[in-house]
Amino acid sequence: MCLAIPAYVEQLTADNHAIVNLSGIRKEISLILVEDITPGDYVIVHVGFALQKLDPLEAERTLAMFAEISSRDQDLS
Amino acid sequence: MKYIDEFRAGVLAQQIAAKIAAEADPCRHYHFMEFCGGHTHAISRFGIVDLLPGNVRMIHGPGCPVCVLPIGRVQNAIQLAQTPDVILCSYGDMLRIPTTHGMSLLKAKAQGAEIRMVYSSADAVKIAQQNPQRQVVFFAIGFETTTPPTAIAIKQAQALGLKNFSVFCNHVLTPSAISHILQSPEVREFGLVPLDGFIGPAHVSVVIGSQPYEYFSEEFQKPVVIAGFEPLDVMQAILMLIRQINTGRAEVENEFTRAVLPAGNIKAQALVADVFELRRTFEWRGLGWVPYSALKIKSRYAGFDTEQRFTISALSIADNKACECSAILRGVKRPQDCKIFGTVCTPENPVGSCMVSSEGACAAHYRYGRFREKNDAVIKEN
């Protein structure tokens, strides 16, 4: 459930809000549920609220995990 | 779109699919329940079933808050909207749910009830500010992902001193639902529903963390892999579940590490704990009465509780007798097992909850899976 998408934080605005940018679509959302967000971060957005900061290192690790499987294949064969 | 497109790469999908095919033991079947409606949607939308071997089967769980909300509560919302001077604010998902006599929020709107679709709970607060002479009711639904935004709305209304804003709270809890399924006689005693593991919800877990699932893996000896929202996440999670089954493990693993921490979002959890408390029991459509599975607003915020401000009658509206949603939501039956699937009950004329929401098992199967069934000669049972 719960449609949420990772969006780029473009700028912080008044009252604990921020403008996020998803491929050119800009929306103002609330940062009240998260902490220490700076422009350049990515956040998971659900119904106008950021739920969590996305960890870019973990994202890279996950993508590597998907691909690692195939390189492991190559090692084995 | 960064962090979205990379997680949908077709080439990687083929590679993970090859691994799944290689590692799935041909002598057994694997049955995994994806609890979250968003995962059901992703599986359907990207055609993931085509990439799985025949002995790996996905069972759609009750993780669709739209599907599990009893008709009686939707009817209450309609009655509220029809009350003079009330503006009912609702997420888009709820507007087309049919209640009795073909009624729905959308139909009530057409008949003159003031109903406004909102994207965010914050929009409902704004509407209350802009309409001080009217009573604004926010129809709050959703699992743990959507609950913090409702908590914020209530606190914001309090800070603004609004006297005309209240929330009709229908928030439900994931762990209780999973428990209920695992404890149902069909699963626990009769072994009628072979459930080998769970794909844990993505965004619920962002809020509650991965820790709450440890109870299930220990108590019921079923592995849980929390998966991100994108199709590669789901495929990877299926692979991780297969690996656990093959090695006899029953642990909680987190595939969605880029957003889910073991403890989750503490700040959000604290906000929710401040505003809400557990209901002793709550009716779930298809599952019956489930103890400690839903939230109500604490008495300290009673001024923002629709159920305190208005008289909400407890309506128990039964589902159509031929409707198999109850069994389908628990994974006991499949959409194609329901007599009225695709004939009386279609997305245009949904009879049961599983057909109403685009994430319900029946709607997903109707929209995406139907043609597969017609092309298969025989559908093998395990």
Place this chain on the structure above:
Amino acid sequence: MSQKGFVKSGYTRALDLKNGCVEMAHGSGGRAMAQLIQQLFVTAFDNEFLRQMNDQACFPSFSGRMVMSTDSHVVTPLFFPGGDIGSLSVHGTINDIAMAGAKPCYLAAGFILEEGFPLADLKRIVDSMAQAARSAQVPIITGDTKVVEKGSGDGVFITTTGVGMVPEGIHISAENARPGDKILVSGTLGDHGVAVMAQRENLSFETSIESDTAALHGLVAQMIAVTPNIRVLRDPTRGGLATTLNEIAQQSSVGMMIHESSLPIQEQVQAACEFLGLDPLYIANEGKLIAICPAHDVENLLRTMRAHPLGKNAAIIGEIIEDSHCFVQMQTSFGGTRVVDWLSGEQLPRIC
């Protein structure tokens, strides 16, 4: 100093187009209505037919087959990035005629106005219609106006009807698709729907997406000149590409296989859909067409479409197949296959 009671001959006070509103009198057939028609509609649409000020327009008959089409426009909001209900109503009927391969010749326009509707907005809409008709070189030669009481309408409803001529040898119809044929679209999908949705209250997102509303008859004329064997043309308006393909599949009793990776969709449209939980396949387009042609003609047709400004993003998106169930299937970029069904009800933004 003017004499009391003196009626200045030939003088009528001009319509207050800046601050005035539509009144019941404007629809009652009297002087007020005549004034509205003359000062607003006739002035804007200005052509030899309207200048005659008859209740009807008389034009010479065509030889060959004629095409007629009508469309009512009830869009909200009335004004959106890239267009308004006025330009939409002109383009919509021109396109319906063009989808038969016909050259649109004349338009008629009927207006139902709600009492209290600002004349400034009406002028804006009418001027937009006039502009659209002039650019398309299809005059609005006759029309009608009625006024309804406040509360009975949504500001303004427009109905446009058009007539056109089908060239010799052209037989384009939705039942003509055959297995082996190729499916093309003339450009990016979902632009109009997203542009309109961004204007709806409570959705407030910022985007540079504009409606794609456009008259397609020029593009169609070039297409049929090069490929007279085009089987089907249709514009995917309400319900989007998916609904229109299903209609054609049903009428032709065929199946279809489209390829997700070949669908032209702007990044921002894709992003807006992700935000709101919508599917671009079901979102309205107002300046695009679907063409189905025999496989051996497709490269030529694609080239011709891409050479036209309204077809520069044209793409081959799939093919017609045998299928007794008439399913429209899609190969996802992920590698799986899914059915692309009819739209059921209105697509609403979702949170789940």
